Amino acid sequence: KGNNCADFLAKLEASSDSDLTIHTSPPEGLFDIVWSDATETFFLRE
Numbered sequence: 001k002g003n004n005c006a007d008f009l010a011k012l013e014a015s016s017d018s019d020l021t022i023h024t025s026p027p028e029g030l031f032d033i034v035w036s037d038a039t040e041t042f043f044l045r046e
Helices: 004-014 030-038
Strands: none
């Protein structure tokens, strides 16, 4: 099992021009990944 949340955040940061990003709330799209982890729902990677 991979770490989908970490993968999502790494890809999000890779596309950013900033050296450091602090999120005051979860980035759009992250909630679905957290929810799928919590409910043990798995999605195929593209």
